[in-house]
Structure formats: structure tokens, C-alpha cells
Amino acid sequence: MNSTVRYALAAAARGWHVFPLAIGDKRPMRGFTAWEQQATADPEAIRRIWARQPFNIGIACGPSRLVVIDLDVPKDGQRPPAPFDVPGVNDGADAFALVCAQAGQPFPFETFQVRTRKGGLHLYFTAPKGTSLGNTAGRLGWLIDTRASGGYVVGPGSLVNLPDGTGTYEPIHTGAVAPLPAWLVERLRPAPLPPQKPVTVPLAATDRRSAYLRAAITAELERVTGSPPDGHNDALYQASVALGQLVAGGALSESEVTAWLTAAAAQVGQQPGETRRTIASGLRAGARRPRSIAA
Known part of the structure; x- marks a missing residue:
């Protein structure tokens, strides 16, 4: 041993x-x-x-x-x-x-x-x-x-x-x-969080593909903002993996996804350094299983 x-x-x-x-x-x-x-x-x-x-x-x-x-x-x-x-x-x-x-x-x-x-x-x-x-x-x-x-x-x-x-x-x-x-x-003890505001996802829902993407992104961001106090990092990682699959499939840009996830993490009080590491790790994991969206 x-x-x-x-x-x-x-x-x-x-x-x-x-x-x-x-x-x-x-x-x-x-x-x-x-x-x-x-x-x-x-x-x-x-x-x-x-x-x-x-x-x-x-x-x-x-x-x-x-x-x-x-x-x-x-x-x-x-x-x-x-x-x-x-x-x-x-x-x-x-x-x-x-x-x-x-x-x-x-x-x-x-x-x-x-x-x-x-x-x-x-x-x-x-x-x-x-x-x-x-x-x-x-x-x-x-x-x-x-x-x-x-x-x-x-x-x-x-x-x-x-x-x-x-x-x-x-x-x-x-x-x-x-x-x-x-x-x-x-x-x-963490400082009180500011009032929550929706994370803006500027995708026009003019076709089926855009509507699907908007729903998928919104669901993952709500996974983060609705997570319990002891589950913020876990939720952020899971959301990063899911959206990282769409990034790898060419449906979304990494910079946009990172910005949306960072804003969601800030709403629940995640520390910036930990947020960056968790998002990057989740995006890497998601990239191993790309997911594309049909038009």
C-alpha cells in the first residue's frame, strides 16, 4: 500500500x-x-x-x-x-x-x-x-x-x-x-445578493431552430439561478457541459455562452475565479460530445 x-x-x-x-x-x-x-x-x-x-x-x-x-x-x-x-x-x-x-x-x-x-x-x-x-x-x-x-x-x-x-x-x-x-x-458569510434579473439571451425566435436554442439556453441558465446554496457549482458545471455541446456543434459561440453562464453564476454569488474554472471545465467536457441543431 x-x-x-x-x-x-x-x-x-x-x-x-x-x-x-x-x-x-x-x-x-x-x-x-x-x-x-x-x-x-x-x-x-x-x-x-x-x-x-x-x-x-x-x-x-x-x-x-x-x-x-x-x-x-x-x-x-x-x-x-x-x-x-x-x-x-x-x-x-x-x-x-x-x-x-x-x-x-x-x-x-x-x-x-x-x-x-x-x-x-x-x-x-x-x-x-x-x-x-x-x-x-x-x-x-x-x-x-x-x-x-x-x-x-x-x-x-x-x-x-x-x-x-x-x-x-x-x-x-x-x-x-x-x-x-x-x-x-x-x-x-456571503453578502446579500442583488435582486435577480433575467439573463438576456438575444436570439430571435423566428424559426424552429432559434426557438429550440432559446429554450435550451434558458433552461440551463435557470438550472444555475435556481440551484440550492450547496449546489451552485454543480449546477454551473452541468449547464456548462450542456451548452458546451452546442458550442462544439457550431450552434452557439463560446464567448456568448461564457458570458451568459458568468452572469447567471454572479446572480447566485459564485466567486469569479471559481466561476471561470468551472465554466471552462464544463465547456471542455461538453466539447467531447458535440450536439448540432437541425435547421
Whole structure:
């Protein structure tokens, strides 16, 4: 049994849903583009997957009911902006300690922790019940990101070898995962969404083909805007695959489809970066099965 499968099984024993990342990489293995849906906590499935290769480990935060705070280290020459440009703040962990101190809260040491390949820190927390949290980049402060519903982290036991650095993800505190502190829940809670407006699809319904396309596009956009809070990314991926088939068949342009899906995702509060990745992944998957519309 290779070492990564042991780490994957240990993660599953905690109830976390895992999926394979490419060897030496942070990206999902080919064939796992719908990683949030394909992630599993089934030990037998994990043994089958990792028996093939010592894949790195991705942990899907949404299905695992996790919120992971990612405290990064700066790139060469990167300096903290105000208000983090103070003595003692040199990386994301320092910045987070300052955020905690300013909030009158202790640094939440007592939870599962992983040292990342470049010396950063992942703090694992259980997601709050009744509140759907997504991914954030810098909302809490300099070099502080979070991964929750719609996001994943590279799990402990993984070895990443990329041009920007090589290293392992090492667990350094393996105790129980603490609940996300209430004050952080409030800071990470999504802002209220603006009133929904229909996404305009400028296709003239003057013939059967145009009418069919309009109905197909509208249905996929409504799949996204009508999705539940914990299903936005899944709905966006499925809609991207369906419309990607029509793009590949020559019925629609990729730029138009991307714009419509991006607008729909924005209405439900999807983060721009995650939106771009999900749409691109879905369009690629759809392109493998082109669908044309008869005139």
C-alpha cells in the first residue's frame, strides 16, 4: 500500500470526501473534472483509485463539511499592504494573528492543521450548520484565503513538484477539527445578493431552430439561478457541459455562452475565479460530445 492511499483513507475515516490529483500536481487527475461530485469517502473506492498510481489527494470541502483557512507565504519581493504593513507581519499566518488580535479573539490553534509545501498553513474547521460559505480570496486579510463549498484543498500526504516550488503537505496537528468560530462565520458569510434579473439571451425566435436554442439556453441558465446554496457549482458545471455541446456543434459561440453562464453564476454569488474554472471545465467536457441543431 503506497503512502498516499493511507493518507486518503485516513481522511475518509474523518468523513472527508477525497479525489485524486495528478501526481506531483495540485490539479485534479484527468477524468475527475466534476471532482466535487466524484469525491468519495468510500474506503473501497479509494483503494481502487489509489492502487493504480500514488496520486496526490484532493479534499472536496463542500461534501466534507469543511472550511479551510489557507495562510500563505509571500512571493519573492511581495510586501504586505496597509493595514498589514506593520512590524511582525511577514506572511499569512502573521496577518491572521493580527486579524484575530484586532477582533479580540485568540488564534484558533486547537484544530487540525497542515503545513503546506512552501511553508504556509491550512487550518481545518467544520462548516457551520444552516449557513453556506464559499471560497474567498483575501477577504480576511493579506495572504489569507478560504476554501469551502465549491472548493478543494491539497490534502496531507501529497507531494507537489511545480516550477514555483516542491514540497509535501504535512499534518502538524492531527487532533479533532474544531467548529469554525462564530466571529469568522460572520466575516465569511456571503453578502446579500442583488435582486435577480433575467439573463438576456438575444436570439430571435423566428424559426424552429432559434426557438429550440432559446429554450435550451434558458433552461440551463435557470438550472444555475435556481440551484440550492450547496449546489451552485454543480449546477454551473452541468449547464456548462450542456451548452458546451452546442458550442462544439457550431450552434452557439463560446464567448456568448461564457458570458451568459458568468452572469447567471454572479446572480447566485459564485466567486469569479471559481466561476471561470468551472465554466471552462464544463465547456471542455461538453466539447467531447458535440450536439448540432437541425435547421
